[in-house]
Amino acid sequence: MSDKEEMALDGSLNVTLTLRLLMHGKEVGSIIGKKGETVKKMREESGARINISEGSSPERIVTITGPTESIFRAFSMIADKFEEDIAAAMTNSNVTSKPPVTLRLVFPGSQCGSLIGKGGSKIKEIRETTGAQVQVAGDMLPDSTERAVTISGTPQAITQCVRHICSVMLESPPKGATIPYRPKAIPAGAHAVLAPQHSAQAFAFPGQYAFAHQDLTKLHQLAMQHIPLPSLGQSNPTFPGLEASAPTSSQELAIPNDLIGCIIGRQGSKINEIRQVSGAHIKIASATDGSSMRQVTITGSPASISVAQYLISARLSSVQTSLGVL
Template sequence: MIHMRCLIVTQDASIIIGKGGSHVNEIREKSGARVMVSESIPGNPERILNVSGPLDAVSKAFGLIVRRINDEPFDVPSVPGSRAVTIKFMIPNSRMGSVIGKQGSKIKEIQEASGARLNASEGMLPGSTERVLSVAGVADAIHIATYYIGNILIEAQERMPSASGSSYRPSSNSRRPPTTSSSTPYVPGFSSYAAANPSQQLQTQQIYIPNDLVGCIIGKGGSKINEIRHLSASQIKIMEPGAAGVSVAGAPAPTGGEGERLVVITGQPANIQMAVQLLYHRLEQEKQKQLRAQTASNSS
């Protein structure tokens, strides 16, 4: 599983979404990836495109996105003379070295394999620790290049799972960094048309979290859990100690270990996934904080 973010101009965002979300729903259906576009920010010409899922589905989605921007059919190879589209991926600075490779070896390898052109920005985006990796090419080239880039990022994540940073947040004045100095990735208000469809039935997902980390999930006065509820548009209930999961719609009940607390999340499928990502990110933040404190204590 991988989550890739990129900047797109508002005009291309409108094309990708389509009337009533028709285009973005088709891309989701044909690729098997989750595709979401952030809300438009007045005064900012760019929006964030989020694509997540298995790597092959994500890379296929980006190929389809380029076809949609170029108004090309989805089911035929790119023809010679197709217009090259530039996808501006946002890559954490800590991962960019892995993508570039020693003396640019990885970028050269991706360019040769895909036919796309890659260029990594020198500086970071305002108020964040992310840099832009521009990938230009026709649909098939973008599809192949995205697969290579995603594979490198997954390998880097396995080697250095603790790497974290602050993600770029579009604002009306993107030249000026945001005033908040949070290391939490920006989760914009998603235009999730599938999730906005009232005919979709609510679903329930049950996960377990360590009992000693429940406090960091809830936050002072419930501030953190309320923020996650708001961002994900999901109902989140932290059960009492000892509560066990129940089977839902034929799915077996999840089992928790000793010292774990059951969390029940209810909402649209896309919103549930966002809630789970936010919860796990919060847990990871807290674990890293505890690890740093322990390291500092040992060194002193």
Template sequence: MSGSDTGLEEPELNITLTLRMLMNGKVSKGETVKRIREQSSARITISEGSCPERITTITGSTDAVFRAVSMIAFKLEEDLGTGAANGGAVSKPPVTLRLVIPASQCGSLIGKAGAKIKEIRESTGAQVQVAGDLLPNSTERAVTVSGVPDAIIQCVRQICSVILESPPKGATIPYHPCLSLGMALLSASQQVTKLQQLSGHPVAFTSLGLDASPQSSSQEFLVPNDLIGCIIGRQGSKISEIRQMSGAHIKIGNQSEGSSERHVTITGTPVSITLAQYLIAAWAAEANFCVTPSP
């Protein structure tokens, strides 16, 4: 299937799509958002907080979402034109959108040896860049799309086609521009509680301080033996994914004779340790069907 032949516009495909973008400026203002909601039929929410950037979440049918994206792109172009009204013949800068996408889907978007992202660039004429680093306190990456509005709209359609065909793997920690490390820790502790309820096992996570310094440290905790397989995954795939997403080093100790638990040691910055703890707990809770409680 070619990049442009996405099939997303076929009426029989009743797909609900959610797209998250980092936005600021006039597009996030109430009147503009209200107009886009009404004319696109998409549900649009803006994250709360005092940060300059907000997360704009667009949900609806694929057509409704693309109508909203189109209106946002043309609004941004209009704002750029207003800013350069006295520029004479000087060409306007390109319109730029920053999508927020789970890191586990970015591999499909890039493709083997960068083939997919190259195809999208060439077929749409838009520039597409996937950030190398995770957005703070999250497992999501920024995907920057820039160009003229028509190119951006085509590009977003193709990106959406890829992410619809490649759902996110494991747990996703969504990016919040105003999220503090304390809130991330709260999120992690809530996920641990959920894991304990589902598995019927106590999971002894060592509590973390709120030190956001980049210095490396280690935390050790105990996990029941019957949860270890879920965390490691087939041929180590899940633990490798957790290491990559969190940036932490994770070591699982050998099983001791007569012990029903294994030592797990996480080494890294406080934030990477928090993310690793969250992901381990979230994945084990999500995969609880493979847990067999001890008699």
């Protein structure tokens, strides 16, 4: 790194950078606060410009622009706010292990090689020096040249991680034009896509059904953080639409043999969890000679099938995340 860049990261030079975050609606609401008071305070105290994309998409882009030190302060405040949210959520649950704060950056694909480093050396150095978990998605986000970079850890570890990321951005500017990722709104009356962006590419489900987004976010966070899913039962009011009286249909998925174990879990614990939460009947076919895939049949109401599909997808995603192969 040059002396100029070193000085920039120390805050001695007024070098302006822009970082983009991908957030779910609930996370955005937490950042905005009542009548916009939280984001206003963050802007004033950090000195960074914090803009939140408009639209009806379940995902929003939060853009943070300013001198490097302002960016670090803004990230520190956002991470602290999410830490508070996690602590508040834990007071109303029986979960004993505290999940980490997780932020998703949207990063130009042309800079991801520099972030990963030769043979993964740079990303390993960042993980070891900050204590944060850093994962770079293998695929570009839809209709863009950007990738998701997921950071998990304590607020302090996340802020240190952002310092390293800013260093990479200064050292290795993007090559060519960057096509930014723009989350798509769900048209009125259309079916919602339930799988997370970085879910396993080996399967797809054509017939998605709309389901309350805040509920899906909650389920996805539980699955990604390896927290046991709640016992919900068919009539639980938190997850409407799982009534046993709804018309029954079935859906088939093909899942790679080497990932089927993470869906079943030890002595069937995971598949039973998914059955209990979704209310769907799930049957996993025996392995077929010469086939690398296993057939999974989900039967139940449309909403039950959607929840089961979503939980299977999130479970696969969490396993891939832990392996570093999003």
